Amino acid sequence: MTITQPDLSVFETVESEVRSYCRGWPTVFDRALGSRMYDEDGHEYLDFFAGAGSLNYGHNNAVLKRALIDYLERDGVTHGLDMSTTAKRRFLETFQNLVLRPRDLPYKVMFPGPTGTNAVESALKLARKVKGRESIVSFTNAFHGMSLGSLAVTGNAFKRAGAGIPLVHGTPMPFDNYFDGTVEDFLWFERLLEDQGSGLNKPAAVIVETVQGEGGINVARAEWLRALSELCRRQDMLLIVDDIQMGCGRTGAFFSFEEAGITPDIVTVSKSISGYGMPMALTLFKPELDVWEPGEHNGTFRGNNPAFVTATATLEAYWADGSAMEKQTRKRGEQVEQHMIAITEENLADVKEYRGRGLVWGLEFHDKARAGKVAARAFELGLLIETSGPESEVVKLLPALTITTDELDEGMKTLARAVRETA
Numbered sequence: 001m002t003i004t005q006p007d008l009s010v011f012e013t014v015e016s017e018v019r020s021y022c023r024g025w026p027t028v029f030d031r032a033l034g035s036r037m038y039d040e041d042g043h044e045y046l047d048f049f050a051g052a053g054s055l056n057y058g059h060n061n062a063v064l065k066r067a068l069i070d071y072l073e074r075d076g077v078t079h080g081l082d083m084s085t086t087a088k089r090r091f092l093e094t095f096q097n098l099v100l101r102p103r104d105l106p107y108k109v110m111f112p113g114p115t116g117t118n119a120v121e122s123a124l125k126l127a128r129k130v131k132g133r134e135s136i137v138s139f140t141n142a143f144h145g146m147s148l149g150s151l152a153v154t155g156n157a158f159k160r161a162g163a164g165i166p167l168v169h170g171t172p173m174p175f176d177n178y179f180d181g182t183v184e185d186f187l188w189f190e191r192l193l194e195d196q197g198s199g200l201n202k203p204a205a206v207i208v209e210t211v212q213g214e215g216g217i218n219v220a221r222a223e224w225l226r227a228l229s230e231l232c233r234r235q236d237m238l239l240i241v242d243d244i245q246m247g248c249g250r251t252g253a254f255f256s257f258e259e260a261g262i263t264p265d266i267v268t269v270s271k272s273i274s275g276y277g278m279p280m281a282l283t284l285f286k287p288e289l290d291v292w293e294p295g296e297h298n299g300t301f302r303g304n305n306p307a308f309v310t311a312t313a314t315l316e317a318y319w320a321d322g323s324a325m326e327k328q329t330r331k332r333g334e335q336v337e338q339h340m341i342a343i344t345e346e347n348l349a350d351v352k353e354y355r356g357r358g359l360v361w362g363l364e365f366h367d368k369a370r371a372g373k374v375a376a377r378a379f380e381l382g383l384l385i386e387t388s389g390p391e392s393e394v395v396k397l398l399p400a401l402t403i404t405t406d407e408l409d410e411g412m413k414t415l416a417r418a419v420r421e422t423a
């Protein structure tokens with residue numbers, strides 16, 4: 001009898017898979033608490049990434065964890081099906097009372113599916129159905145997700161190439177050009193629309209991020225957002241704000257568009273809405289856009305009940321008095337900015353610009369490869385930071401909103417050291 005050796009290559013594949021899918025962080029994470037992550041070898045990292053913005057309230061937040069454990073211990077419904085549950089009702093009531101009503105936002109709430117791209121797809125689909133038109137305006141360096149509709153309005157050429165086919169029905173427009181000193185009136189766009197020879201059919205909607213997260217932390221001016229909102233009104237196009245990364249308090253206010261004083265027709269929310277890093281997404285839309293028949297947009301995981309529980313606990317803990325959270329985020333933002341000024345002054349020849357709002361910040365270098373080097377060195381020094389921008393040329397800081405001032409100082413000092421040591 002011959003004994004064949006077991007094929008162990010599958011295990012090697014698993015290990016290389018685990019270690020390669022790690023955003024350039026060559027380790028395997030195991031535990032996380034607050035703003036700290038720990039790998040399987042016990043190394044500690046300060047987290048300035050916050051689950052790509054899905055953990056605005058930190059890892060294993062004690063209040064949310066308690067709510068979840070209590071719910072599970074009383075055998076609360078755990079599926080994600082589209083059914084009426086007490087957890088869903090409590091979330092909807094709390095969202096109405098603590099988020100929509102105080103801001104006088106008259107939105108209907110829809111659960112489009114588990115993740116951000118589901119919310120974007122539903123927004124595009126709804127806008128097209130309402131207006132009976134195909135095209136959607138989106139902006140240079142925009143990021144809206146990886147499924148085909150979201151990708152069609154995403155500006156990143158590399159991500160678009162992943163589709164391998166032409167992506168249709170997107171109309172690109174330049175994002176706020178911060179440096180020209182004037183606010184666009186968008187008359188040029190309206191002239192294009194009127195010019196029969198331009199071939200431009202009127203779009204159904206415009207989709208915009210108030211701060212482009214994946215696109216390199218590009219901050220739109222409030223005046224520009226207002227001009228865009230006016231353009232949409234004049235031209236009978238719907239305004240969709242994708243608040244998936246910048247919402248839930250990231251820029252200060254609960255919704256990132258509040259400061260600009262605009263009321264988008266449709267808003268997409270995901271990432272930090274569950275508060276605990278669990279998949280959950282919302283599409284908010286004005287009541288007059290409620291054109292879907294029951295069942296016209298459904299899905300198996302549209303109503304993640306444990307996520308409703310943590311989302312409700314998050315709103316009660318942090319947004320019952322939203323102004324406190326807002327104030328704290330702005331203060332922490334000022335703290336980051338002080339460090340950014342110091343880093344810039346120390347590296348005048350290398351730093352191109354720093355920019356940000358609330359607790360989302362970017363640091364760009366003249367040398368496009370530098371951001372990756374800084375992030376890699378920061379990792380060695382125990383700090384998790386990502387890069388963003390079309391060529392990953394921007395160091396992106398996205399700490400939890402619940403980070404302490406000491407942790408923030410510690411991380412910024414590590415960043416300064418990483419910049420110094422990669423000069």
Ligand SMILES: Cc1ncc(COP(=O)(O)O)c(C=O)c1O
Pocket residue numbers: 052115116117118120143144145146209213214242243244245246270271
């Ligand atoms: C602004 C924005 N929209 C949409 C998405 C897509 O969300 P998801 O990755 O959950 O599909 C992201 C993800 O980073 C995002 O930042």
